[in-house]
């Protein structure tokens with residue numbers, strides 16, 4: 001009898017092992033297709049297949065998902081709704097297209113504004129200031145503007161944190177010791193701040209609308225401003241009244257997007273105040289809340305992106321604009337360069353002083369430094 005270590009015997013065993021392995025692999029690859037072969041050969045197998053909806057339990061849950069009433073322990077608007085399909089649709093929409101695409105427009109706007117500033121630079125004053133100042137904004141207008149601006153920025157930061165915090169902020173903080181606890185504390189605070197600042201912004205934009213709507217209807221100079229691309233096309237500064245066309249667009253953005261954000265925010269927060277909610281003629285069910293949430297996020301993000309443009313123009317983009325909104329006064333040269341039709345009107349009304357103002361020293365000092 002040959003020994004187990006006999007080379008010929010070992011070779012034969014190896015050959016059997018390799019072929020067995022190859023056959024097993026081939027069989028496992030081919031086997032899953034076997035079902036197709038069987039059904040192709042035996043059409044009665046298909047006929048005998050059970051229809052997909054024959055399971056009575058599946059049919060029941062399908063009906064429930066479709067909105068058929070049942071009995072649930074929920075009290076109020078949605079008693080009887082066992083599965084709210086709208087909630088699933090809302091989650092998919094919020095975590096899908098909204099979450100994946102919309103925050104990029106905010107980042108895109110930041111990039112655009114930075115590139116514009118690097119290429120174009122600041123819109124500088126063309127004439128050296130004489131020291132004559134004209135009044136552009138009253139104390140009340142400035143108060144409303146800055147309260148609204150601060151509340152808007154708080155809402156934008158806390159809103160973005162609520163939308164993106166878990167995906168962007170949490171992974172960053174998790175790497176630091178105590179980072180998760182810090183994120184939890186910040187998130188709690190962010191929600192509270194958002195809820196407090198919401199009403200502040202709402203009052204602010206209503207006041208802005210009442211104060212400034214009169215200056216923001218289409219008027220003389222607008223068409224020329226559009227044709228000149230706000231001064232980008234050609235080298236002539238386009239004519240403008242108290243508000244130029246760009247500012248008018250920003251104003252109407254506040255009226256539309258601002259109101260959508262405020263109204264949808266009210267719908268989201270009112271169910272927490274049932275005594276107030278009962279005076280509002282609408283049902284606060286989860287479908288309405290999900291819709292309000294979608295409007296709130298979409299309008300809020302678009303508004304934020306446009307606001308970045310406004311904030312840039314009001315600060316680094318235009319020399320002297322921020323001084324106007326901080327002190328209430330602009331130099332006569334600034335008014336003439338940016339809002340010539342308004343400046344002409346002030347002159348006709350005798351509202352442009354003949355002598356340099358004592359406050360002008362501050363304006364001149366800023367100007368001298370930047371020359």
Ligand code: HEM
Pocket residue numbers: 136145148149150152153205208212243246247248250251254307310311314315321322323324325
């Ligand atoms: C840090 C943030 C902000 C800065 C630095 C800023 C700056 C300015 C400046 C300098 C002006 C005067 C422009 C001029 O004299 O022609 C102005 C006007 C105005 N701002 Fe702001 N702003 C900010 C945020 C906001 C926000 C959040 C809103 C509204 C939600 C807003 C609404 C307005 C409106 C309605 C005007 C009147 C002129 C116009 O229609 O553009 N601002 N802002």
